[in-house]
Amino acid sequence: MLLEINDIDVRYRRNHAVKTISLDIEQGEIVTVLGANGAGKSSLLKAIQGTVHLSGGNVVFGGENISHWTAPKRVQNGLSLVPEGRQIFVSMSVEDNLLMGAYSRKYGDISAEIEAVFERFQNLKERRHMSAAVLSGGEQQMLAIGRAILARPKIMMLDEPSLGLSPLLVKQLFELIKELNDDGLSILLVEQNTHMALQYADRGYVLELGDVVASGTPENLLADEKLTEAYLGDG
């Protein structure tokens, strides 16, 4: 197993955001995490990335318990998060934003990899010296993904990447995720676009108020009428 989340628990002062969640990802899988606003999806990803404190449970990556690793160490070792809302640096150029993705790298020809990202995203290439502030929503999302690619991840976690994109861009985004996966990248995808996510994922988990209420293949999840009515109905 590439990544194992065992009984993790995340508490903020008054909110118990994640209550004993377990999930796993095998090498090469696309796994999606679904759930309504406030279900604990982002908290789960932050716990895996190491940017929120774990009140219980552990995170095992490549067979090693990494629960006590710092977030930068997790990035360095192949866990890369494309955060909710993209969080690109609007005061920096497009190219410098990409460079930030490689800040923790110790090796490799970064300039060649930046060019490879630009080849993939022509819109970004044309705007490489412009401020990232000029980018459209879709271009910003591509930049955030490009930045994550430059960290050379083994697992890319994406937090609601399709939010705010047009249907055409959403389709292109999912095709890109599929391409990255075909190249060997394992994907943990948080989405509220359940229809698209279940079309591309190998497996899914549904969260409600910090707990996993269902998990399985897209076929299994979509066959459960109570589930589709309650959580998966927007597709």
Ligand SMILES: Nc1ncnc2c1ncn2[C@@H]1O[C@H](COP(=O)(O)OP(=O)(O)OP(=O)(O)O)[C@@H](O)[C@H]1O
């Ligand atoms: N920094 C924080 N301090 C206090 N409570 C928080 C904090 N971050 C999140 N929460 C609470 O934890 C719960 C889970 O939040 P989280 O952001 O993980 O949900 P989510 O599933 O990602 O929601 P959304 O789909 O709206 O992004 C919510 O009740 C939220 O209000």
Ligand SMILES: [Mg+2]
């Ligand atoms: Mg969220």
